[in-house]
Amino acid sequence: MRYVPFTTIQDLAAVPEYAAECVSGDEKPCGEKSGEHTHPEHVEEWMRRHTQETRHQNYRRTFTDFAIMAPSELEPARVARVKA
Numbered sequence: 001m002r003y004v005p006f007t008t009i010q011d012l013a014a015v016p017e018y019a020a021e022c023v024s025g026d027e028k029p030c031g032e033k034s035g036e037h038t039h040p041e042h043v044e045e046w047m048r049r050h051t052q053e054t055r056h057q058n059y060r061r062t063f064t065d066f067a068i069m070a071p072s073e074l075e076p077a078r079v080a081r082v083k084a
């Protein structure tokens with residue numbers, strides 16, 4: 001079996017996801033969620049509104065992107081074709 005080296009590359013065809021969750025609260029975190037957004041500004045806007053309404057100020061933010069394990073010998077142009 002031949003060893004094929006792989007390289008991790010970001011899948012630019014898949015839209016990354018941004019989200020936030022309110023973790024304010026002493027005993028039990030608020031838990032309110034922004035939902036998934038395709039732009040960080042939308043999450044920030046949600047946080048701004050939530051803070052205005054509740055005075056909650058602590059958030060857990062997540063960012064998700066998608067990756068491709070591509071054989072290192074492939075040219076970037078070929079990676080796109082393999083994926084399609």
Ligand SMILES: [Zn+2]
Nearest residue numbers: 022030032056
């Ligand atoms: Zn909250």
